[in-house]
Amino acid sequence: MGKERLVVIGAGMASGRVLEHLTEAAPDAFDITLFNAEPRGNYNRIMLSPVLAGDQTYADIVTHDEGWYAERSIATRFGEKVLEIDREAKVVVGENGHVPYDKLIFGTGSNPFMIPLPGHDLEGVIAYRDLEDTECMMDLKAGQKCVVIGGGLLGLEAAAGMAARGVDVTVVHIMGHLMERQLDEAAGYLLRKSLEDKGITIKLQANSKEIVGEDGKVCALMLDDGTELPCELLVMAVGIRPNVALAQAAGLAVGNGIHVDDQMCTSDADVFAVGECVEHQGAIFGLVAPLYDQAKVLAQSLLGEEAAFVQKSLSTKLKVTGCDLFSAGDFADGEGREDIVFRDPSRGVYKRLVIEENRLVGAVMYGDTADGSWYFGLIRDGTDIEEMRETLIFGPAYQGGDTADPLSAVAALPLDAEICGCNGVCKGTVVEAIEGGAGDLGAVRATTKASASCGTCTGLVEQLLQVTLGDDFEMPTAQPVCGCTDHTHEDVRRLIKTMPLKSQEAVWQELGWSTRNGCHVCRPAINFYLLADWPLDYQDDPQSRFINERKHANIQKDGTFSVVPRMWGGITNPTELRAIADAADKYKVPTVKVTGGQRIDLLGVKGEDLPAIWADLNKAGLVSGHAYSKGLRTVKTCVGTDHCRFGTQDSTGLGIKLEQALWGSWTPHKVKLGVSGCPRNCAEATCKDVGIICVDSGYQVGVAGAAGMDVKETERLIDVATEAEAIDVTVAFVQLYRENAKYLDRPYKWVAKVGLDWVKERINDLDERARLIEAFELSQSIYRKDPWAEHAAEKAERYQPLADLTLEAAE
Amino acid sequence: MSWIDIGSIDDVPLRGARKLKTRLGCVAVFRTDTEEVFAASNTCPHKGGPLAEGIVHGQSVTCPLHNWVFDLNTGQAQGEDGQIATYPVRVDAGRILIDGTALAARSAA
Ligand SMILES: Cc1cc2nc3c(=O)[nH]c(=O)nc-3n(C[C@H](O)[C@H](O)[C@H](O)COP(=O)(O)OP(=O)(O)OC[C@H]3O[C@@H](n4cnc5c(N)ncnc54)[C@H](O)[C@@H]3O)c2cc1C
Ligand code: SF4
Ligand code: FES
Numbered sequence: 001m002g003k004e005r006l007v008v009i010g011a012g013m014a015s016g017r018v019l020e021h022l023t024e025a026a027p028d029a030f031d032i033t034l035f036n037a038e039p040r041g042n043y044n045r046i047m048l049s050p051v052l053a054g055d056q057t058y059a060d061i062v063t064h065d066e067g068w069y070a071e072r073s074i075a076t077r078f079g080e081k082v083l084e085i086d087r088e089a090k091v092v093v094g095e096n097g098h099v100p101y102d103k104l105i106f107g108t109g110s111n112p113f114m115i116p117l118p119g120h121d122l123e124g125v126i127a128y129r130d131l132e133d134t135e136c137m138m139d140l141k142a143g144q145k146c147v148v149i150g151g152g153l154l155g156l157e158a159a160a161g162m163a164a165r166g167v168d169v170t171v172v173h174i175m176g177h178l179m180e181r182q183l184d185e186a187a188g189y190l191l192r193k194s195l196e197d198k199g200i201t202i203k204l205q206a207n208s209k210e211i212v213g214e215d216g217k218v219c220a221l222m223l224d225d226g227t228e229l230p231c232e233l234l235v236m237a238v239g240i241r242p243n244v245a246l247a248q249a250a251g252l253a254v255g256n257g258i259h260v261d262d263q264m265c266t267s268d269a270d271v272f273a274v275g276e277c278v279e280h281q282g283a284i285f286g287l288v289a290p291l292y293d294q295a296k297v298l299a300q301s302l303l304g305e306e307a308a309f310v311q312k313s314l315s316t317k318l319k320v321t322g323c324d325l326f327s328a329g330d331f332a333d334g335e336g337r338e339d340i341v342f343r344d345p346s347r348g349v350y351k352r353l354v355i356e357e358n359r360l361v362g363a364v365m366y367g368d369t370a371d372g373s374w375y376f377g378l379i380r381d382g383t384d385i386e387e388m389r390e391t392l393i394f395g396p397a398y399q400g401g402d403t404a405d406p407l408s409a410v411a412a413l414p415l416d417a418e419i420c421g422c423n424g425v426c427k428g429t430v431v432e433a434i435e436g437g438a439g440d441l442g443a444v445r446a447t448t449k450a451s452a453s454c455g456t457c458t459g460l461v462e463q464l465l466q467v468t469l470g471d472d473f474e475m476p477t478a479q480p481v482c483g484c485t486d487h488t489h490e491d492v493r494r495l496i497k498t499m500p501l502k503s504q505e506a507v508w509q510e511l512g513w514s515t516r517n518g519c520h521v522c523r524p525a526i527n528f529y530l531l532a533d534w535p536l537d538y539q540d541d542p543q544s545r546f547i548n549e550r551k552h553a554n555i556q557k558d559g560t561f562s563v564v565p566r567m568w569g570g571i572t573n574p575t576e577l578r579a580i581a582d583a584a585d586k587y588k589v590p591t592v593k594v595t596g597g598q599r600i601d602l603l604g605v606k607g608e609d610l611p612a613i614w615a616d617l618n619k620a621g622l623v624s625g626h627a628y629s630k631g632l633r634t635v636k637t638c639v640g641t642d643h644c645r646f647g648t649q650d651s652t653g654l655g656i657k658l659e660q661a662l663w664g665s666w667t668p669h670k671v672k673l674g675v676s677g678c679p680r681n682c683a684e685a686t687c688k689d690v691g692i693i694c695v696d697s698g699y700q701v702g703v704a705g706a707a708g709m710d711v712k713e714t715e716r717l718i719d720v721a722t723e724a725e726a727i728d729v730t731v732a733f734v735q736l737y738r739e740n741a742k743y744l745d746r747p748y749k750w751v752a753k754v755g756l757d758w759v760k761e762r763i764n765d766l767d768e769r770a771r772l773i774e775a776f777e778l779s780q781s782i783y784r785k786d787p788w789a790e791h792a793a794e795k796a797e798r799y800q801p802l803a804d805l806t807l808e809a810a811e
Numbered sequence: 812m813s814w815i816d817i818g819s820i821d822d823v824p825l826r827g828a829r830k831l832k833t834r835l836g837c838v839a840v841f842r843t844d845t846e847e848v849f850a851a852s853n854t855c856p857h858k859g860g861p862l863a864e865g866i867v868h869g870q871s872v873t874c875p876l877h878n879w880v881f882d883l884n885t886g887q888a889q890g891e892d893g894q895i896a897t898y899p900v901r902v903d904a905g906r907i908l909i910d911g912t913a914l915a916a917r918s919a920a
Contacts, residue, residue: 517826517844520866520873520880543826547864547875555875559861607861802829802840802907803817805914 003031006302007092007101009082009246011036013045014275014291015107016064021299023072029303032074033099035092038130039079041069046288048134049319052161054498058131085250087268103302106247106258106266106273110240110286115149119211124218125234128158133235140233142166147221147231149208151178153318155237156195160320163200164498170201170229172208172221182316182327186343186350187366194323194348197510198499203229242277242284257284262308264298274298280309287314289424315376315421317369321495322510324365326372329379330354331362342393348509351393358386367512371395373460377417410463419464420450420457430461434468441465459486482521484513489525489742496529502537504530504544520546525743528630528666532738535779540666548628551799552787553610561610562603564627565617566663569637569655569675570598579620587613597634597672599625611796614788623663623786630744631666632673632734635659636684640677640694647677649694654723655683658730664784665776668741668750671734686714689747690730699726703733703759704751712748715756718763732769735776736762812899814908820848821905828863828872831909835917838898839863840907841872841883849883850900850909856893 006022008015011034022030034041047061069076077094084093091098112127114120126133137158140146144167148159151173159169171178177188178195192202207224211234220230242257253259253267257279264272275291276284285291293309300307315328331354342351349367353360353375359382363375374396378385385392396412415428425448433447444461445452451461465473480486487495492511501507507526508518518526523544530538542550553561565580580600584592591603605613614624627633635658638644640651655675662671674685675692685691687707691714693700698721702714717733720726733747736759741750751759762768791799823829823842830853831838837853839862847870853863860876870883880889886897896917899910 516869519868519871520878523866523868543824543867546866551864555861555864557858557876559859559864607864798824798829801832801837802822804832805815805817805911806832806834 004029004102005100006030006032006103006105007099008032008034008105008107009092010107010109010275010277011038011040011042011064011076011078012107012109012275013042013063013288014109014295015105016042017292017295018105018107018274018298019064019072019074021296022302023074025299026303027072030103032072033077033092033101034069034074035077035080035082035094037079037081038132040131041065041076041078043131045130046319048128048131049157049161052134052137052158053164053321054161055321055494082246085246087250087271090270102270104271105298106271106277107275108243108246108277110242110276112236113239113241114236115208115238117208117211119213119218120236122211122213122218123216124232125211125236128154128235128237129240136233137162137167137235138165140165140167143168144233145229145231146170146233146235147172147229148235148237149173149221150237150239151175151202151204152181152237152239153179153316155235156191157319158235158237159200160195160198160323163195163198164321168201169199170203170231171195172203172206172223172229174205174207176205178202178204179318179325179327182364183325183366184331184352184364186341186352187325187327187364190348190350190366191318191323191325194510195320198322203227240276240286242279244277247273247277255279255282262297262310263301264294264309265301272298272301280311283311287316289314289421292423312424313376313380315372317372317421322499322512324367324369324512326365326369327363328372328376329360329362331364337361340389340393347512353393355385355389358384358389360385360392373418373421373457374413376421377414380418381416410460411467419460420448420452423449423452425450427464430464431468434465439465439469439473481525482519484508484515484518484522485511487511492526493529493533493740493742496526496533500534502530502534504541518544524549528668528743531666531783532779535782540783549630551607551610552614552624552626552628552791553605554628556603558604560604560606562601562627563605563610563613563617564595564599564601564625565622566625566659567599568659569635569652569657571637571652571656572600576620576622579617579622583613583616586616595627595634597627598636599627599634601627608799608801611792611799615792618786618789618792624788626663626787629666630669631664632659632662632671635662635673635675636688637675638677638682640675644677644682646680647694648696649677649699649723651675651677651683651692651694654692654694654699654726657723657727661727661731662734664786665734665738665780666783667734667738668743669746671737671747673730687711688714690714690733692726692730698722701726701729701733704748704756706746706748708746710748715751717756717760728769728773729763731776732763732772733759735772735779738779739772739775812913813911814901814903815911815914816906817909818907819905820846820902820907823848823907826867828865828867830861830863833914835914837861837863838909838914839872840900840909841867843867843870843883846902848900848902848907850898851881851883851886852895852897854895855879856888856895857891862895 042064044061050056080094082094091100112129126136146167146169148155148171151171159171163169177185178191209224210222212220218234220228222228244254247258248254258273260273260278274294297307297309318325338355340353351365354362360378413427417427419427429448430450438444438447451458527541527544531540547555553563587609589602593601595601635655637652637655641647671689673690674683674688676683676685677694687705691702700719701717703717705714706712737747826844828839828841839853841849855874857879860874864875865872871880873880886895898913901908
């Protein structure tokens with residue numbers, strides 16, 4: 001007997017899940033043909049918003065690639081619309097010919113609803129549904145104008161994504177507050193406020209009248225009251241309608257959507273439907289969680305197993321960075337309903353729980369949504385909450401007198417608590433997978449699908465891994481910066497660039513810091529990220545630096561300081577040496593030492609004396625050697641051609657030029673360079689962050705060496721012919737490191753993470769190299785200055801005690 | 812109590828500290844982001860780090876030598892067995908006043 005022929009119309013999120021279940025459970029049961037009107041296979045539609053915002057790329061959200069279909073022998077007809085179905089003859093007619101079927105699945109999704117305003121068919125009026133729409137929005141340049149009609153989930157994600165790209169966005173919403181179906185007014189207000197902080201203009205109770213065009217292209221939206229909002233693109237995100245035309249024409253029973261029974265079967269026993277195109281017991285669907293339930297049921301039905309689709313209550317989250325929002329159940333006011341409200345205006349936190357007869361029926365949370373899934377579980381299960389009513393608003397961590405530790409909160413969740421809303425995965429399933437050997441996030445995703453869609457539950461899954469595996473589980477490298485935040489260094493860097501954030505306050509506020517003003521771990525990191533990314537807009541904050549950098553001297557174990565003047569490329573002269581010797585005498589410096597980087601260190605200087613000793617050294621032309629800083633320290637050199645019989649190039653001269661180009665720049669960690677005149681390598685250049693070996697044919701530039709806690713030889717970045725090019729490459733490398741590395745990662749650690757090949761690629765790309773050099777120079781125009789001169793002149797008094805009470809009479 | 816004027820609040824950097832010399836060693840005077848002022852021993856009980864040089868965050872300071880974190884209200888070190896003495900201090904019309912009696916009583920403790 002031949003295999004049954006299965007035809008699927010629409011490669012969407014719902015049908016994609018059906019195919020996964022089917023091909024996994026019974027790889028050989030069907031001969032499958034898949035049609036899709038979009039010219040591509042399955043991708044995670046809900047992640048279009050992060051793609052739009054620039055947080056992800058399209059490649060990141062593809063769920064099934066060519067290879068996936070090929071491995072399962074699924075015939076794909078992408079970019080081909082199905083025009084007609086002949087149920088009598090059991091064939092599907094596509095644009096390029098027909099395909100017979102034994103079983104047929106509709107997964108045609110929905111059509112975005114376009115309000116038939118005059119002008120709705122102008123060029124530049126789009127919906128927000130697929131990759132093409134997303135690309136249209138991504139084509140807008142910073143400063144261009146866009147109007148979004150619709151202040152619901154989709155409209156706001158579109159608006160926020162474009163705003164993150166610098167587009168001037170106005171949202172027009174007909175209701176009195178945003179997302180009125182999911183939020184109450186108070187939460188709507190907070191949402192509005194934070195969107196406005198992102199530069200989005202929001203017009204509420206605004207009725208659109210007409211779309212104005214010019215030469216067939218949109219140029220403005222006119223409102224009822226005559227206001228004209230100019231725009232180059234107009235996005236309509238006002239709702240969706242199940243896509244039923246094809247099913248209707250084929251004579252299937254159709255209401256708002258294609259009618260299906262609990263087995264997802266339509267009015268024709270051989271035709272099924274799944275996803276947004278269906279209507280089940282009067283309901284239609286617009287979120288993925290129920291669609292995935294449907295998909296599972298459909299796959300089981302096709303394989304002759306018993307299964308039935310049951311509708312469950314839903315929760316909503318908004319995928320806009322910095323707007324934490326959660327809503328579930330029903331929160332309308334009503335007879336016999338009571339509210340519990342919690343507000344923390346300073347943190348922008350709002351929570352409201354709606355209770356009816358000792359059961360939680362609705363929850364709205366803004367600003368702090370960590371407990372959302374727990375509340376959702378209570379709503380879904382109709383749990384009696386009488387006992388915990390008093391502390392309910394504080395979340396699961398407070399039930400049973402526990403502390404506010406997120407791990408114990410997760411541990412306290414019941415096994416059927418939902419962890420991943422998108423995929424409807426409960427705690428029990430995840431724990432089972434972990435106990436069955438899924439030892440990290442990737443494995444849990446692969447086996448349970450939890451956290452594999454929108455990813456907001458990733459933290460929960462990780463906590464489950466930790467609770468279940470205990471010490472055997474090492475939290476992945478994605479560690480938060482510190483206890484003040486859940487964000488990783490990488491996230492913070494990315495968000496500072498994309499949001500954009502230009503002050504520490506903005507970072508604490510927008511990224512939800514849990515402390516008042518950070519701590520000694522995050523503050524120096526944030527300070528560096530801000531000044532590296534926004535050199536012109538951000539002013540360095542000395543109070544976010546450790547003492548060495550704040551006072552421009554190294555603190556020693558007895559609280560005294562060491563002072564190191566810069567000696568460019570390791571070269572000095574009698575005048576400088578005399579000035580150093582005089583200073584050592586005058587300030588009674590107990591120890592004078594030559595450092596590993598060929599500089600002279602004056603050890604044991606009293607804090608109060610620092611401004612004076614610097615003033616003296618400055619007078620002799622000496623500037624700070626930054627021996628304390630996360631920045632360029634020294635460039636060690638050998639004597640090169642000037643004196644050495646082996647020297648091939650002027651290594652000392654190159655060292656001086658490099659030091660003069662790079663000094664004063666702040667970097668994620670300290671940076672040390674070396675230049676040797678020949679492969680004998682007297683400057684030990686091969687264990688530096690950047691080490692250059694001069695050879696007859698030019699310069700070999702190596703990077704990512706180390707001689708600290710780890711000892712490691714440099715790796716060859718590039719060979720260049722001229723000195724100028726060697727300097728260019730070095731500067732570009734340092735800037736690339738500044739732009740990308742995590743604070744306190746030395747270059748060798750950073751290169752190990754991103755890969756030398758990636759670094760090479762960037763440096764070899766001449767446009768990129770030029771951009772890096774330019775960005776570095778821009779930053780240097782602000783930061784290349786001698787901190788000693790500045791402090792000795794302006795801040796000397798800060799180095800003295802506030803007051804001296806040694807003479808006061810003790811009482 | 813005997814309040815001694817030790818300077819203007821503006822003399823202490825925001826989220827920073829200055830040292831106060833006394834006959835019984837140095838005291839650190841801290842100013843937080845919200846203009847609160849605290850005074851405590853300048854000497855870290857771990858290995859003597861000068862706390863006036865630490866990073867001030869919230870109502871805490873981190874020692875510059877090995878990162879012990881002290882609560883400026885109580886002087887208690889976070890997660891460590893150690894405490895620094897704290898002294899009553901207040902701000903009046905922009906001037907910082909410290910309790911001389913408490914400072915003098917130190918030697919007894
Ligand atoms: C930008 C955006 C963000 C979203 N965010 C979320 C979110 O955060 N959470 C959430 O739960 N949901 C979200 N959704 C909704 C979610 O994406 C949908 O519920 C889900 O994709 C619907 O799946 P589906 O398979 O029913 O339809 P779709 O994924 O829309 O797939 C239908 C496919 O069928 C194709 N098709 C239609 N007609 C034909 C035909 N005649 N011939 C061939 N092919 C055809 C279409 O081209 C389409 O590719 C979002 C949606 C969008 C657009
Ligand atoms: S590295 Fe080569 S050029 Fe430089 S001092 Fe040593 S032998 Fe001479
Ligand atoms: S001396 Fe303060 S932490 Fe070590």
